Amino acid sequence: MASNGSAGIRDSPLEPGIFLDEDLGSDWYIYESTESTPQDDLFPEAIPECHPTISPRMYHTIMAPISLAVILALSFLVKRRRLYLNCWNGVPGLLSPGNFLEEEVPRGPAAAVFGALLSSLCQLLLDKDPLPLAGPSAPSARELWKVLALLYYPLLYAPLLACAGPRHRLGYGAGALLAWAHCAAHLGHRLQCPLATKIHRLYSLLSHVPILLSLSLLSVWYPALLVRSLRRGDSSEPEIPGKSYYRKYLKAVLSKRGRKESSAKIEESLWSRIRSYLLSYVYIPEEGFRIPLKLVVSLTVAVIAVYQVAVLLLVAVVPTLQIVRAGMTKDVVVLLVQFGLVPSDSPAVPGDMEKELATVRHYLWSLEVCYICSLALCCLLTCAMLLRSLGMHRSNLRALYQGAVLDVFSKAHILRPSREAVVCWIAFSAFQAAFACLGLLIQQVIFFLCSVAFTFLVVIPLQAGTSSPLFGIIRNMWPFWLTLVLAMLVQHLLARSQFLEQHSLQKEITNRRALSIVTFLLFPTNVLLGALAGVWRVVISGLYNAVHLCRLDISLLQRGVETFDPGYHTYCHYLKVEVSQCHPLLRAFCLLLLQPGRARPQAAPRDTHLEEGLQLMHPHPTAPGRARPRRLRARWWVAYTLLRNPSLGASRKTALADPAANGPQLGAPRP
Incomplete structure (x- = not known):
């Protein structure tokens, strides 16, 4: 009842x-x-499900055929303007995103296109529909669609960079339309659906920031090129790309300005050394040298990859910690107190757990702070390493341009392309992005664990005024630590005062009998010191390798086995291709040879009434020594260039075999 x-x-x-x-x-x-x-x-x-006006499937269905049509139309345009005068004679020329071994590809737009492509691939790995063009896919076929999407997205974004290849106003107009369409679709989608249910409500918005910035840059760059082309005409475009850069590099190398360096270098202060060390991580451009396009693209995609991974790590962990901290109850606190994870002075009664509940929430908040701080530190370290690598790239390229191979490699290398070198050059930028992602993940795990250990073993016990297990271990083992410190001090003092005798210019070992006695007596203590040194060696090696994993210009292995490092191996072969194919001095001299000669003044009209024999005679014979200074000057510049760049000598072996090398005949070429 x-x-x-x-x-x-x-x-x-x-x-x-x-x-x-x-x-x-x-x-x-x-x-x-x-x-x-x-x-x-x-x-x-x-978050309710959002349906934008232009769905991703509709966007890809419209943009994919338009991009294909633009590529085909511009291919016919390139064929007509560059290869054949009649457009239908032969197969149309293949339109590529650009020659990355030349200076013709603009740096900013090329980096923007690669950044947009990488951001799309990062979202592809977590998307339920990896290929929106094909519609929803079954879970069993999702991996197959991801593989097809790896080939689809490069084809989708390739016209954004290829439209600048023909250097024609039609290409600029098509590029502007494509960039505006892509940017409008992505921006409209983000404005209509800023929040999403994937991982976190803000992840979709934050991960699309690089794509929006890249497409915005292209949306401004192509109209600027179109306006300049309409004002000046297509004929004003440079015929030889990079001509101005090669000239500037040649002038910088052949300049006669001396560097003002003091012969006696004064010892720098501590602040000056710290300032110099910090400035080494900032790349300062130098006159006459330009970082190759491939390195600019590699640095850009590496920074975008770091940003994408950092956003993913942030939104995947921090909200979960906040949910756990907000949903913590007294029943869970009682369980933690019974296991000894939370200190408590009162019995584990659910009604008297207010203080312990606040302690657990403080612990979770400390974990959240440690995670965010370690992630920010890892991002800063990775970006600093990438910037530091730019200075190393410049020094390595300049050394190889001068022929100093042993200053870069551990053994002599022939700077010529090979099959393996070409493959490494193709994969260099992708390797840089992948190594940056992996390095950030490893750094985050290491620094998070270290920050948590420091917080819970040092900071929180000091705040609470309680004893820490770490402090207890140090307090109980003070005789051990004191013995090690005294042993180190005794050895250093004896080595300085008793076992070294300084003469006028050098130092010699003395008191060898006492040295042997001390060596034998301190052997057990040095074993303990060696164990601590071994632990420190493991720690410092792990930290160094984790921080420098994103850098491909240095090897994480020793000199003898550095070829087993895939990142450094790829970088070495990349340098071979860049130096052998893009040597600025060699290109500068080729440009000088391609320049049209100066117009000679026309000869005075001859008297037709003279006899035939008199007509063949020179009325004003040229001085026999006038051509000699020009020939000597040309040989001097060639010799000077070869001295500054010995690697160019291999390209002149066939020319030096000719007894008439360096042009004793500066006029008409030999038949």
Whole structure:
């Protein structure tokens, strides 16, 4: 009867409070609350499904055929303007995104296109529909669609860079239309659906920031090129790309300005050395030298990859910690107290756990702070290493341009392309992005664990005024630490005062009998010192390799086995291709040879009434020594260039075999 009465009362909407006691109501309505909690703001399931005006499938269905049509149209245009005068004679020329071994590809737009492509691939790995053009896919075929998407996205974004290849106003107009269409579609999608249920509500918006910035840059760059082309005409475009850069490099190399360096270098202060060390991580451009396009693209995609991984790590962990901290209850605190994970002075009673609950929430907040701080530190270190590598790239390229192979490689290398070198050059930028991602992940794990250990073993015990296990270990082992410190001090003092005798210019070992006695007596103590040094060696090696993993210009292995480092191996072969194919001095001299000669003044009209023999005679014979200074000057510049760049000598072997090398005949070429 009681149960029936209570059920009837429970069904009555007029008196909702007379049938429930406090405990039963708290059990039934524990997750219902009229106030907003942090959980409601963090759960992505509360976001309604969004359907934009232009869905991703419609966007790809429209843009893919348009991009293909633009590529075909510009291919016919290139064929007509560059290869054949009649457009239909032969197969149309293949339109490529650009020659990355030349200076013709603009740096900013090329980096923007690669950045947009990389961001799309990062989102592809977490998307349920990896190929929106094909519609929803089954879970069993999702991996196959991802492989096809790896080939589809480069074809989709290739016209954004290829439209600048023909250097024609039609190409600029097509590029502007494509960039505007891509940018409008992505921007409209983000404005209509800024939040998403994938991983976190803000992940979709944050991960699309590089794509929006890249497409915005292209949307401004192509119209600027189109306006300049309409004002000046297509004929004003440079015929030889990079001509101005090669000239500037040649002038910088052949300049006669001396460097003002003091012969006696004064010892720098500590602040000056710290300042010089910090400035070494900032790349400062130098006159006459330009970083190759491939390196600019590699640095850009590496920074974007670091940003994408950092956003993923941030939104995947921090909201979860906030949810756990907001949903922590006294029952869970009682369990933690019973396991000894939370200190408590009172018995583990659920009603008296207010202080322990605050302690657990403080611990979770400390974990959140450690995670965010370690992630920010890892991002800063990775970006600093990437910037530091630019200075190393410049010094390595300049050394190889001068022929100093042993200053870069551990053994002599022939700077010529090979099959393996070409493959490494193709994969260099992709390797740089992948190594940057992996390095950031490893750094995050290491620095997070270190920060958590320091926080819970040092900071929190000092705040609470309690004893830490670390402090207890150090306090109980003080004789051991004191012995090691005294042993180190004794050895250093004896080595300085008793075992070294300084003569006029050198130092010699003395008191060898006492040296042998001390060596034998301190052997057990040095074993303990060696164990600590071994632990420190492991720690410092792990930290160094984790921080420098993103750099391909240095090897993480020793000199003898550095070829087993795939990153450094790829970088070495990349340098071979760049130096052998893009030597600026060689290209500068080729440009000088391609320049049209100066117009000679026309000869005075001859008198036709003279006899035939007199007409063949020179009325003003040229001085025999006038051509000699020009020939000597040309040989001097060639010799000077070869001295500054010995690697160019291999290209002149066939020319030096000719007894008439360096042009004794500066006039008409030999038949």
